[in-house]
Amino acid sequence: MNDTHSHERQATRVAYLVNQYPSISTTFIRREIHALERLGHSVTRYAIRRPWVQVVDPEDKREETRTHYVLDLPIYVLLGSVAAVALSHPIRFVAAIRLMLTFFRSAGSLFRHLIYLAEATVIKRWSDRDQITHLHAHFGTNSTTVATLCRQLGGPKFSFTVHGPEEFDRPIQLALGKKIACCEFVVGVSRFGCSQLYRWADFADWPKVHLVRCGLDETYFNFAWTPVPQSPRFLAIGRLNEQKGMPLLIQAAAKLARDHVSFELTIVGDGPLRETLQTLIEQHQLQSRVVLAGWKTGPEIQTMIQQSRTLVMPSFAEGLPVACMESLALGRPVIATAVAGIPELIRSGVTGWLIPAGSVAALCHAMKQAIDTPQKEIERRGNRGAARVRQRHDVRREAKKLSNHIIGLTVSKKRNHHNDPSRRDSALKIFPDDSTTVPFVSSKAN
Structure with a gap:
């Protein structure tokens, strides 16, 4: 069967x-x-x-x-x-x-x-x-x-x-x-x-x-590839709250503007910091460069990603942002902070730029690098990212893992051993990689 x-x-x-x-x-x-x-x-x-x-x-x-x-x-x-x-x-x-x-x-x-x-x-x-x-x-x-x-x-x-x-x-x-x-x-x-x-x-x-990773479906994997635009256009996606770090992104944009760097920035999302961000945009006179676009539909976001050169994620805390997967799947590299699960997907010089969280200077420097990087290299990083997302974040493969765990509860297996205190001293198997099994042995067994 x-x-x-x-x-x-x-x-x-x-x-x-x-x-x-x-x-x-x-x-x-x-x-x-x-x-x-x-x-x-x-x-x-x-x-x-x-x-x-x-x-x-x-x-x-x-x-x-x-x-x-x-x-x-x-x-x-x-x-x-x-x-x-x-x-x-x-x-x-x-x-x-x-x-x-x-x-x-x-x-x-x-x-x-x-x-x-x-x-x-x-x-x-x-x-x-x-x-x-x-x-x-x-x-x-x-x-x-x-x-x-x-x-x-x-x-x-x-x-x-x-x-x-x-x-x-x-x-x-x-x-x-x-x-x-x-x-x-x-x-x-x-x-x-x-x-x-x-x-x-x-x-x-x-x-x-x-x-079980979050996944994307065929609407991203079968999307027609488009070349990276020459224009220095950045896109940020996320709820406008403290953990996403968007005020630092506005400050980085202000520094680029002071240095006479040409760029555009669109922020998709909404939340409690929207008025604060709008005030910062006005204070730094960035109205012609930075747009708060509100929430968009899935197809609209796909189009906006393709019209951008790079996605920017200046988060202070995360799980693993789905927006990063979506951007890479469509061939656009990502500038992101090295927090939580992000380094498992974004690799500096390979699929984007990793920066320390909370640093306006590092964020500004990475955005400047993305602007100065040749188009072919941007596309290479995007293509590597697309391959990595297809390998690790295909929703069909990930849902099958979840399905197997659910089905495993209905077959005739004794699962009560998970709650047996004697398991504390027995060998366990932890899975650091999807395809590798490594025995984990209690110190008492040594």
């Missing part, structure tokens, strides 16, 4: 749980869901709430119509769900209350965690109704809190994907280790992300940590 038929035979009824879905900045979740569906899985979409920002992409609009939203329910329905689960599963409900109080003691308000418990009862009842065999959450924040409580209530086995940086900024407050202990497996989207999960997981839970 070939692998495709094997997947179809063992395909499961999966539900995805996300805080907000769909959203402008999480197209990678949509791609992953679609790839799992192509593998034969039935995927139901659950979300806590509708997106804060109205979606503009036609694909996202279609996803919105297919998603069930917990907070769309009237309050009396939420309370009725709590009562129904409490009466039908009183012992489990008490256990879920105890777990909820554990999360509450880590951080947050009791009222908020009571809401999480109420939301978990809804997901439990929906999962029963939809005959869900596995629940997968994205982000280790409130969506995974709800998934964990749902499991305690007797809901489906669950897993979750951690992206960062929020989970790694607040691992104790988010009870990240407890969530890993309760789940079947946890996904990191980069080697860096996996290393941070190891930090907060009990050693016996390390085998639960798996690498």
Whole structure:
């Protein structure tokens, strides 16, 4: 039996749980869901709430119509769900209350965690109704809190994907280790992300940590190649908040302007720092050079990437930005800070420029180098980047990894050994590369 038929035979009824879905900045979740569906899985979409920002992409609009939203329910329905689960599963409900109080003691308000418990009862009842065999959450924040409580209530086995940086900024407050202990497996989207999960997981839970990268689909891999423009046009993509470092990008642009360097810069995205960035642009008289373009659709972003010479990502904290993958896939190198998982994709002199985070001088220097680099070398770096993205970030390949982990839960294997304390002294296998297996042996075995 070939692998495709094997997947179809063992395909499961999966539900995805996300805080907000769909959203402008999480197209990678949509791609992953679609790839799992192509593998034969039935995927139901659950979300806590509708997106804060109205979606503009036609694909996202279609996803919105297919998603069930917990907070769309009237309050009396939420309370009725709590009562129904409490009466039908009183012992489990008490256990879920105890777990909820554990999360509450880590951080947050009791009222908020009571809401999480109420939301978990809804997901439990929906999962029963939809005959869900596995629940997968994205982000280790409130969506995974709800998934964990749902499991305690007797809901489906669950897993979750951690992206960062929020989970790694607040691992104790988010009870990240407890969530890993309760789940079947946890996904990191980069080697860096996996290393941070190891930090907060009990050693016996390390085998639960798996690498599944965010991926791109054929709309990027089959896109017609276009030559790099001669014009010194830069593009930045991301939410306009502190962690993305956009104010430093404006300062770097101001320095280039003072040095009489010709350039254009377009910033795609929106967020709480938009007014601050607009003020900086006006203070430095950059209105003719820098444009805040707001959010754009996927096809619009593809066109803007192709019309640019280089993507710029001046982030202070990240997981692994999907925008970097998208730019490289379309043959445009990237200037990015050497934080989190970014160095796993961007390599100085090969696929772009890596710079230290927080340095206006280094950012300005890299942008000047990108302007001065011959077009053929820009194209060479872009082509190397495209090959690397195709190799490491094909959503079909990555979704197949996730599918294998989910299917592995349904076959007749004894998985309880992950929770056996004796595993602390036994040999484990950690996977530093996709194709390499290295034995990891406890110091007590030496």
